[in-house]
Amino acid sequence: MQKHEKKIIRSEQGDAECIHIQHESGLTIYIMEMEGYHSSFALFGTKYGSINTRFRLKGEENYTEVPEGIAHYLEHKLFENEDCDAFEQYAKTGAMGNAYTSFDRTAYLFACSENFTDSLRILLSFVQNPYFTKETVDKEQGIIAQEIRMNDDDANWRVFFNMLKAMYHNHPVRIDIAGTVESIKQINAELLYKCYNTFYNLHNMVLSVAGNVKADEVLAVCDELLKPCEDQGLEQLYADEPDDIVKPYVEDTLPVGKPIFNLGFKLKPQTGKELVRSELIATSVLDVLLGSGSPFYQKLLEEGLINSEFDTDAPFTGDGYFVLSCGGETEKPEEVRDRIIAEIERAKKEGLDKEAFERSKRVHYGDIIRSLNSVEGNASMMLNAYMAGLQPFSTVEALATITYEDAQKFLCEEIDTAKAVLSVIHS
Amino acid sequence: MNLKETTITLGEGMELHTIFEPKFKTNTIRVMLLVPVIPEKNSAYSLAISLLTESNRKYPDNASMTIKLDNMYSANLGSSMSLNGRVMQLSISGGTIANRYALNGEDLLGELTELVLDCIFDPNVKDGAFVESEFKIEQKELLDAIQAEINQKRTYALIRARRTAFEGEPDAYPSYGTQENALQLTPESVYEAYQEMLKRAVVQIYLVTPEKDVTATVEQLKNAFTQIPDRKPEPLLFDCPSPLKKEVSEIIEPMDVVQSKLVMAFKAEEIETYAFKMFSAMFGGLPVSMLFANVREKMSLCYYCASRTLYGKNTLIVDSGVELANAQKTREAILEQLELMKKGEFPDELLENAKTAMVGALHGIGDTPSSCISECYERFFTKDNSDVEGRVQKYLALTKEDIVKVANALKLDTVYLMKQEEGEADAEA
Secondary structure (H helix, E strand, O other): OOOOOEEEEEEOOOOEEEEEEEOOOOOEEEEEEOOOOOOEEEEEEEOOOOOOOEEEOOOOOOOEEOOOOHHHHHHHHHOEOOOOEHHHHHHHHOOEEEEEEOOOOEEEEEEEOOOHHHHHHHHHHHHHOOOOOHHHHHHHHHHHHHHHHHHHOOHHHHHHHHHHHHHOOOOHHHOOOOOOOOHHHHOOHHHHHHHHHHHOOHHHEEEEEEEOOOHHHHHHHHHHHOOOOOOOOOEEOOOOOOOOOOOOEEEEEOOOOOOEEEEEEEOOOOOHHHHHHHHHHHHHHHHHHHOOOOHHHHHHHHOOOOOOOOEEOOOEEEOOEEEEEEEEEOOOHHHHHHHHHHHHHHHHHHOOOHHHHHHHHHHHHHHHHHHOOOHHHHHHHHHHHHHOOOOOOHHHHHHOOOOHHHHHHHHHHHOOHHHEEEEEEEO | OOOOEEEEEEEOOEEEEEEEOOOOOEEEEEEEEEEEOOHHHHHHHHHHHHHHHHOEOOOOOHHHHHHHHHHOOOOEEEEEEEEEOOEEEEEEEEEEEOHHHOOOOOOHHHHHHHHHHHHHHOEOEEOOEEOHHHHHHHHHHHHHHHHHHHOOHHHHHHHHHHHHHOOOOOOOOOOOOOHHHHHHOOHHHHHHHHHHHHHHOEEEEEEEEOOOOOHHHHHHHHHHHOOOOOOOOOOOOOOOOOOOOOOOEEEEEEEOOOOEEEEEEEEOOOOOHHHHHHHHHHHHHOOOOHHHHHHHHHOOOOOOEEEEEEOOOOEEEEEEEEOHHHHHHHHHHHHHHHHHHHOOOOOHHHHHHHHHHHHHHHHOOOOOHHHHHHHHHHHHHHOOOOOHHHHHHHHHOOOHHHHHHHHHHOEEEEEEEEEEOOOHHHOOO
């Protein structure tokens, strides 16, 4: 007798399917059983990242404001419980455990080829059992400070964050995921518990597993270990963000071979299915205009203005932000910016290349099929779908619906070259 | 998991390995050209191999090549070069989605095979030289890449440490060579170097595919590669232990950064490969390793402090990102952990955990096309024909004494410190 209804979600185009379970504990579970694979990958994620710095629960009058970098700090500290840390436990099962914190999520993961259910037990147990004391919290300061320093010396990281700071006035996407050496000094055990109890509620979380797994075995471990909880009615508050940018140009210095740059455009934020469509369309638009198959790219390459490091980025999107960007190395960043802006304006008037647009759809399709090849790719795809409030395989379905007209409309109505920010790092 | 692999010898120093794996949704071809390292030729070989995949005679510029790849549902095509012992590994790789996903019934594997072969055998050449316009672009790419070495500080520190640790050896420098050599190249000299490479190289070809019938592809590859004239593949030296310096080399490089980088190279005269890899996992490879558990977790000195082995060089590299004020303390802590390993003062559990991790990693082989290729290639260059289960048994048979023996064989050879500019008064390396 099954306790939970298993819903099969199938993608004909991707020739793949997964199982969706809404667990009685409140947790959303996605499982993809992949025949012939020996390894497995599991992700246990929460909708909690660096941007979630102001929040309140149902019944609370005031919003709580927490220091920058606390989600990332919490991720580090959750690995440690009273007796031993999760890494020591994983070491016994042979799983490789890790975790990451981004702008809008934190995910704990492991990869293994043996002892999957034992490793899943470890994952579900330590993420649900926080243990923070003054000593353990203080001990992490030095480690995270060095992680921050390492990122401060990373030119690609710096050029991107400088761009976000010059683009967003108030939205917390402008702050570094790990915070600053100063902000993390304000973090203590009490604040960590406050954030944990707010965001690590199973109603705000997902478990995504793929590979050499059996759904019934996964569910048996979930039934045993998940602690049912009430939906607390979490509310987030982001400061009002004006439509315009802070400043169009920002520069910084760091030892680099030649100047590196990011050029970003601030777009209107979107959510749900519209966001998936917009991401696909935006990727196509950038690829048609600036991708390595475009006449524009070839011209700049021949002129020596860019090299093959130049690339368009995947749309950077989330709750309250949407950025389209590209970047690379050049001796003349401002000239590259001006040329890109002129190319966008030209295409608005003359129209995008239709053949190139159709080609970009084939590229999307091939990329999606390719991503379904790996256990990690599939587990991440299902987690991403949950985080975006969508079903797995939504992207491949949305792809079939986008048209040339959609792309032209998006270019003309959504990409405003007056909201461009150029960020440069030079020696 | 053992691979479903068949190997055909195409000629002297030339093999084709076909790995059939129905679960994959993609086809992958990799051609590896392996030549002994001659440092002054690194730039020419690097430039040649990168030119091959940017264009060919049928797709004579990067734009037409990109369009072709896009039309093949985002097929990928690329080149890479790296060093392994005294061997320069030059690779051309291509991949597509499997034929069953082609929306209009295209034979994507056939197209991919033709494309890869055209890149190798019908390059973008005119009058005995690479076409000048494409050459110029790629030469600039190479120069930019050499210049950009400094962008990634951790990698840069490792390159600098390697340069000192292996000073005087042919593999001391990065595979892409030097700015000086790259500037002297011409379309003619690079084409000549390419012709020479085809003759000198040992060739290993890999096809990883879910297609049931690959007879045509195998024939295409076989026909093309057996027609290279005047082949004289040269012997390869993967195993070339680096001699220990009489005195430890200390390099301090000041740089305008906010975190210092410490790299330490240890060398051994003789070392057993399985025990060496297991030692590195226990010392600084795993999150429960001596360095992670003590230097990072207990002492909170750094975010990363990791070790890795360099195959064939009998060399262990340890690297860490630290505050300048803690550089000396970190160095001492690393040496202290090594001393403990030498005395066998590590938990028995650590060896058991490392064995579990090694066995787990081996059992995951075969779940990605690249792991299938790496597995086959590793068997080739190590001349170790053990299959996965055979290697599992070798790891499981290792004892504490084997690990202690490795620890005692390792001697400090080189210390590199990228020194942040602030707090210079505390500088000690």
